Amino acid sequence: MESKKRVTFDDIAKYTNFSKTTVSRYFNKPDSLTAESQQIISDALEKLDYQANKVARILAVGKTEFIGVIVPEFYHRYYSELLNQILSTYEQFGYKFLVFVGNNNKEGERRYIKELLAYQIEGMIVLSHTIPSQELAQLEIPIVAVEREDQFVCSVNTDNYTGGYQAAAHLAQQQCDLLIHINSPTPESKPAFGRIQGFEDYCRQHEIPHQVILRDLDRSYEKDQAILIHIVDDLESTCKGKKKGIFLANDTTANTLLNLLVRRYGYLPQEYRIIGFDNAPTSREAIFPISTIGQQIELLAQEAVGLVVEQIRQRKQGTPLSAAPPIHKVIPPILFCRETTCKVGPTQVLLSSPAGTQSNRA
Amino acid sequence: MESKKRVTFDDIAKYTNFSKTTVSRYFNKPDSLTAESQQIISDALEKLDYQANKVARILAVGKTEFIGVIVPEFYHRYYSELLNQILSTYEQFGYKFLVFVGNNNKEGERRYIKELLAYQIEGMIVLSHTIPSQELAQLEIPIVAVEREDQFVCSVNTDNYTGGYQAAAHLAQQQCDLLIHINSPTPESKPAFGRIQGFEDYCRQHEIPHQVILRDLDRSYEKDQAILIHIVDDLESTCKGKKKGIFLANDTTANTLLNLLVRRYGYLPQEYRIIGFDNAPTSREAIFPISTIGQQIELLAQEAVGLVVEQIRQRKQGTPLSAAPPIHKVIPPILFCRETTCKVGPTQVLLSSPAGTQSNRA
DNA sequence: TTGTAGGCGTTATCAA
DNA sequence: TTGATAACGCCTACAA
Numbered sequence: 001m002e003s004k005k006r007v008t009f010d011d012i013a014k015y016t017n018f019s020k021t022t023v024s025r026y027f028n029k030p031d032s033l034t035a036e037s038q039q040i041i042s043d044a045l046e047k048l049d050y051q052a053n054k055v056a057r058i059l060a061v062g063k064t065e066f067i068g069v070i071v072p073e074f075y076h077r078y079y080s081e082l083l084n085q086i087l088s089t090y091e092q093f094g095y096k097f098l099v100f101v102g103n104n105n106k107e108g109e110r111r112y113i114k115e116l117l118a119y120q121i122e123g124m125i126v127l128s129h130t131i132p133s134q135e136l137a138q139l140e141i142p143i144v145a146v147e148r149e150d151q152f153v154c155s156v157n158t159d160n161y162t163g164g165y166q167a168a169a170h171l172a173q174q175q176c177d178l179l180i181h182i183n184s185p186t187p188e189s190k191p192a193f194g195r196i197q198g199f200e201d202y203c204r205q206h207e208i209p210h211q212v213i214l215r216d217l218d219r220s221y222e223k224d225q226a227i228l229i230h231i232v233d234d235l236e237s238t239c240k241g242k243k244k245g246i247f248l249a250n251d252t253t254a255n256t257l258l259n260l261l262v263r264r265y266g267y268l269p270q271e272y273r274i275i276g277f278d279n280a281p282t283s284r285e286a287i288f289p290i291s292t293i294g295q296q297i298e299l300l301a302q303e304a305v306g307l308v309v310e311q312i313r314q315r316k317q318g319t320p321l322s323a324a325p326p327i328h329k330v331i332p333p334i335l336f337c338r339e340t341t342c343k344v345g346p347t348q349v350l351l352s353s354p355a356g357t358q359s360n361r362a
Numbered sequence: 363m364e365s366k367k368r369v370t371f372d373d374i375a376k377y378t379n380f381s382k383t384t385v386s387r388y389f390n391k392p393d394s395l396t397a398e399s400q401q402i403i404s405d406a407l408e409k410l411d412y413q414a415n416k417v418a419r420i421l422a423v424g425k426t427e428f429i430g431v432i433v434p435e436f437y438h439r440y441y442s443e444l445l446n447q448i449l450s451t452y453e454q455f456g457y458k459f460l461v462f463v464g465n466n467n468k469e470g471e472r473r474y475i476k477e478l479l480a481y482q483i484e485g486m487i488v489l490s491h492t493i494p495s496q497e498l499a500q501l502e503i504p505i506v507a508v509e510r511e512d513q514f515v516c517s518v519n520t521d522n523y524t525g526g527y528q529a530a531a532h533l534a535q536q537q538c539d540l541l542i543h544i545n546s547p548t549p550e551s552k553p554a555f556g557r558i559q560g561f562e563d564y565c566r567q568h569e570i571p572h573q574v575i576l577r578d579l580d581r582s583y584e585k586d587q588a589i590l591i592h593i594v595d596d597l598e599s600t601c602k603g604k605k606k607g608i609f610l611a612n613d614t615t616a617n618t619l620l621n622l623l624v625r626r627y628g629y630l631p632q633e634y635r636i637i638g639f640d641n642a643p644t645s646r647e648a649i650f651p652i653s654t655i656g657q658q659i660e661l662l663a664q665e666a667v668g669l670v671v672e673q674i675r676q677r678k679q680g681t682p683l684s685a686a687p688p689i690h691k692v693i694p695p696i697l698f699c700r701e702t703t704c705k706v707g708p709t710q711v712l713l714s715s716p717a718g719t720q721s722n723r724a
Numbered sequence: 725t726t727g728t729a730g731g732c733g734t735t736a737t738c739a740a
Numbered sequence: 741t742t743g744a745t746a747a748c749g750c751c752t753a754c755a756a
Binding site for chain 2: 073
């Protein structure tokens with residue numbers, strides 16, 4: 001049970017009287033060994049309890065199968081869910097993920113990237129927003145941006161414009177008199193800017209009264225709540241009686257708004273219709289399940305990893321690195337029509353089981 | 363701009379007419395070089411755009427600075443927050459994290475662990491529950507379990523017993539007639555079992571009517587909701603009029619229950635007092651901020667990483683590996699008294715800014 | 725202060 | 741089908 005040195009190919013070689021080359025081949029080209037030899041080596045590996053050392057392999061072969069991931073934060077569940085789905089692609093692609101949280105700190109993120117490069121990551125998936133894609137593009141490794149500024153690197157994004165358009169259309173369909181979009185100030189370079197555009201375009205094209213309210217949101221629940229209270233107070237005085245369709249920039253904010261309204265009224269008044277964005281778990285788990293323009297998070301993750309892997313593959317084949325222009329994949333959003341816009345009115349709000357046959361205790 | 367071979371110490375050495383040993387020393391023992399030599403090498407590194415290769419370093423020196431992490435799932439925000447805090451310790455300890463999601467799949471997790479070991483991780487933090495600690499202990503690397511069965515490995519846990527005790531005490535203090543604890547069936551080996559024990563002990567010691575309801579929770583919001591509806595229906599018929607203090611196993615479930623009650627009543631009746639566990643972000647962001655027995659998540663993460671790192675350090679110093687018995691750190695919980703038990707009654711439920719002009723109900 | 729030589733554990737190349 | 745040898749890029753003696 002002593003902490004002996006780790007068993008290596010050399011040990012296996014000596015034990016079996018093969019060379020370590022042959023042992024190596026057992027793993028990489030097993031067919032080139034006789035069945036007998038394979039068996040012998042297999043037994044030896046078992047007997048000596050061999051544990052693979054991929055670090056040595058990396059040095060020899062140059063492939064780490066590491067992908068670096070930089071997540072901006074975990075306040076929005078969108079990111080934890082996206083990370084979840086990214087990590088889950090291990091089963092599909094076999095790549096491992098080195099994960100950092102950016103916390104909106106540009107200098108920090110630069111250090112993280114340096115570290116990732118030092119560990120010879122083969123590609124990187126960037127969810128954080130601080131570092132411009134131009135800088136990322138100079139890293140000379142395959143990079144895929146997800147829902148962030150992506151001019152100079154590959155990316156996978158939801159079709160935000162269509163999403164914003166759909167949101168407006170859906171609210172309009174609910175007979176709203178006034179459509180409102182609440183968002184943070186968003187640079188045009190971010191894909192999320194499309195949400196604003198799509199919303200506005202729909203409203204203009206259909207001549208629907210609307211306004212876009214831009215505030216410094218997405219800080220914390222309490223701060224967002226304070227901001228939204230002001231907005232709602234304002235609406236209550238200026239738009240009393242009008243049916244307001246509110247499109248929030250994300251489900252987290254939508255949830256905050258919903259909570260606020262339900263606290264005021266005990267339910268969500270028909271006068272307010274709410275739709276969020278992302279289809280983050282938040283939206284399903286809200287006091288009233290929130291309608292949302294769903295990002296296909298699992299698909300986004302798969303496409304993102306797939307795209308990185310594809311780029312890695314191409315590069316490995318000698319294809320020029322930055323020759324081709326960046327690929328931008330676009331994933332369509334999906335409307336989830338839930339209680340904050342359609343399904344249930346305030347009178348059907350009660351939640352109870354048909355007939356209870358249930359017992360207690362343990 | 364061509365994808366030339368990467369620059370190595372050899373290149374720097376040739377360029378500067380030093381040996382690569384000297385270049386190596388520039389990084390590891392800079393004081394052993396003249397200031398002048400340092401400058402020369404520094405310039406060369408800059409000029410040739412040297413990028414560190416830690417893989418080679420690992421092979422030479424045997425230290426990866428990798429810690430493997432296995433998270434069970436992301437349904438409970440407790441885990442994403444814990445992961446967040448673990449990742450954030452990079453700034454403090456410098457260790458990088460290879461992250462896998464277990465998804466409650468024992469075989470999968472075994473494969474992940476194999477992979478992690480192949481990458482020469484120096485230690486592992488295990489949040490998932492599937493693999494017994496006895497098996498983990500045989501891995502011959504420092505392991506820290508967090509809030510899971512931990513008999514044979516080091517661990518960091520919240521003082522669950524005290525937490526359960528406090529929860530009961532707090533509910534009792536709110537003049538509840540009947541205390542109820544809702545949980546999943548929990549093996550005694552899990553730290554979380556202490557929540558049940560603590561709750562029951564308090565109730566017995568103080569002769570408070572109570573019951574423990576064990577159901578197969580923690581699957582999904584909808585499933586949990588269905589289960590809770592049955593439970594509430596039951597309580598409504600059997601305990602009508604009694605003030606019920608309900609202690610939920612975690613904030614996620616507490617949130618589900620709260621939503622359900624608020625949907626029935628438009629507010630949280632005084633007849634129901636609710637307290638959760640974890641102080642996951644969920645609890646603050648619920649329709650009514652949920653009182654909770656808070657786990658000090660940031661501290662848990664720090665202690666967990668710190669403990670792994672400490673073990674790594676000791677091992678490096680030749681101290682026997684598994685000689686010492688596993689260390690179990692215990693972190694006290696913190697009661698967060700919020701609206702579901704104390705702060706606000708249903709009449710003060712409205713949320714508006716000071717000058718607010720809001721209406722009530724219908 | 726600096727250099728030489730060998731090793732870390734694997735794979736690639738060339739022979740046999 | 742197998743083996744010997746030289747990488748991969750860095751670090752650690754030991755020497756100078």
